[in-house]
Amino acid sequence: MSDHDHENGHGAPASDEHGHSTEISHVTPVRMLIAVWGALMVLTVITVGVTVVDLGSQTNLVVAMTIATIKAGLVVTYFMHLRWDRPFHTLIFLGSLLFVSLFISMTLLDKSEYEGDIQEMYLKKGQ
Amino acid sequence: MTSPSATADVLTAPAESDSDSYLTHDKGILSWLLTLDHKRIGVMYLMCVMGAFLLGGVFALLLRTELLTPGRTIVEHDTYNQLFTLHGAVMVFLVIIPGIPAALGNFVLPLQLGAKDVAFPRLNLASWYLWVIGATFLLVSLVTNAADTGWTFYTPYSTTTTTSVIPALFGAFILGFSSIFTGLNFITTMHKLRPPGMTWFRMPLFLWALYSTAVIQVLATPVLAITLLMLIVERFIGIGIFDPALGGDPVLFQHFFWFYSHPAVYIMIVPAFGVVSEIFPTFSRKRIFGYKFIALSSVAIAILGFLVWGHHMFVSGQSVVAATIFSGITFLIAIPTAIKVFNWITTMYKGRIHLDTPMLYALFFLWVFSIGGLTGIFLGVMSLDVHLHDTYFVVAHFHYVMMGGSITAFLAGTHYWWPKMFGRTYNEKWGRIACGLLFVGLNLTFFPQFILGTRGMPRRYYNYLEEFQGLHQLSTIGAYLMGVAFVITAIYLLGSLRKPMDAPANPWGSNTLEWRTPSPPAYYNFHNPPEVVEGPYEYADWVYDKRTRGYQRKASHDS
């Protein structure tokens, strides 16, 4: 129960009196926690700073989302432990994002198809 | 024939577990309301779901009575709208969606798996309480100028009507979480609590079905939750998300709603597939045909079910591109479904069929579900749907699959597991009579509705043209017949609880693990986790014992 860095990630007593391993889970080293936090803060500053440059609203969105995804990736991989967890958890996490994008894309596809009709109607009625 | 108790022969006399079954282990109402035992939770769900079915059924009989004549028969048109709304909401959210997974699944899953309980017993109890709270909110809506929007709550009517919509929405919202937590529990249980030797492909097909259902519950229900929440906010403060005057879009509601509600119908039917997958091999004394195909087809249906929601929106202004994609994928779903149907039939072929009540319900299911499923494909054809959408054809289709599919299978499962759950057998003669009556009643109620639909009778209509009256009356007579069948069923099932416990451990000769426990099981399920060495559908080692009127496992004939 010391609090020096556990580089190998073992934080629990290795075995009990029966000789069973009781290590339950990987322990994140302090340096890693702080490094990830630092990276997140830097990326946040970049996200805001980048708004000074205007590349057209489409590209701006892509840049913002890319940075957000990098931040999200850091949080999920390190803070949420997926790097050391069972691959199944990563699978289901990514799977859920797939479902969300399925939902968004089909709905967007449909909506954009008939949006033209709606705009026409507004034009006909006059502003 | 009896062997020393050290081997696997479970019971020589039926009632010796009386003193310590899960039913008698703890006494008093609090021991039920605060139980963490999945079996007790399953029983509580069963009773609640049966009660809700009674309520929804009464609404159905009232509205069918109203439809005996065009114009006013017993209620006004506003009341009629409320009746079909509450009938739908109660049946969908309180009966069919929880039905098999919560009432039967909760009881059977850990036993069939070989586990001591589900992964999260307290969450399981919480799921039940959420059901009760959700039901309460629906009742609140019922008694305070009940919602009249139809169970689908379409905008803009649902955002503008003055009836009690918010309690109904909130009730459905809460029920959604009950469903989510059950699914979460089941998935974790099947991943983490399998005993040694219970590989995925040795699991009974009922468990595969429950797993697929749980995946749908977990992925689809949150979208319903957010949809209902947005609708509540919209009604409450009018932010315009579905209001075209404020830049919103009512069709968006339909996308959101059906993204859940189409997968929801697979939540309703896939467990039913699981139940009959247990019954067909057991009552044919023959290993199921195509185990892997049936198992994986449940997963396929779960996934494909997420890709077809637009087939409810062909005439809502949906774009042709989207509609075509949805229509095509709808046809695809027929394939895994048909695989199951043919596999069940092949299972029976050259088997030794026993026509006990569970098997009768399973056969009933096969016939009636096939009709319902096929008519679903008809509706998936865009050119047909343009004429049939919002007609009685749709009503007939979904009642054939929901009533003829889900409820019939629910009855099959209830009869199948009843002796295990309560340690009592029910009256087989009355079981068969009720089953036959229900079969006649169901077809009489809903087959005329196919015809009504193709002739143009719209759904949710209080008034109708004279020419439709004959078919409507046939349908109503059928509904009353169904009511009688259900009353008979309730009487003999509940009546059996007054008998002493007479059920053997394995009345049907099934090979799945729940039948290795006494009837009813001990509160701890299994003293030691069983070691699984074979598949679930092997019947060679089970021999019928006239004395106990159940099956016994043959004495070990190896060293």
Place this chain on the structure above:
Amino acid sequence: MAQLVADQVPPHEPSGGHGHADAEHAANPYLAHHFDTPKHQFDSGKLGIWIFLITEILFFGGLFCAYAIYRSLHPDIFVYAHYYLDTFWGALNTGVLILSSLTAAWAVRNAQLGEQKKLIFNIVATIALAFCFLGVKYVEYSHKFHEGTLPGRYFNPTHEVWELESYQKAHGQHGSATAAEGHAAAGHEAAEPAGHAAPAGGEAKQPPPGAPVRPRNVGVFFSIYFCMTGLHGIHVVAGIITWGWLLRRAIRGEFGPAHFGAVDYAALYWHLVDLIWIYLFPLLYLIH
């Protein structure tokens, strides 16, 4: 042929039979009867919480879908309306949540190592930061109420966009680095820097040349803004309650190397709350 052994002899002791299983359960009061070892229990809980997080992703997914649809079909509304948001507060809240994720992850480590005092400190820090977040949101929301920038039909701003500091910074100043090319404000461009008017209501009622015309239904943006940040805020409150409950248990010394699951799971939930904000921030505040 081998047979199934399902021993039905009623146990003499509560969980009879296996000495090992007995000892495990006796030694660890937090080990539930249906799990074999603490690791088994922890792993199961981990899967459970991940499935729950997935339901949360799908839950918020619906709102992100609404956002995507309205933004792609009415980009003018979004660009116009975002000037009413103050990037400073949004960025501050982002920093606050990221820091709270650090303290939450650190708390998990403390629990795993049995560092009771540090655990308590980190839980308290997480709660404090969460309250900070809510405080900032309160400032923002009350500002919006005063300014009339409310959802849907209630959108009735006291100041037009061109009167706002944020707009003027982006468009209005001489030689400003943010020269106004390409601001897609309903097809209008701020071609020349205009003399900036005082942001508070004064006589600056005359729109400067090139100022955007208010599109129809700007309230849609604020409907989405309030729904998304509101739902997110509710989740922050739920997180605070959860951490509060864990604080109580931590003070009683309930967590240690063999039993820290609850802290781990709560931290996972908290990270998801942070994750959602990581996307909300640029989507709502950084539109240009």
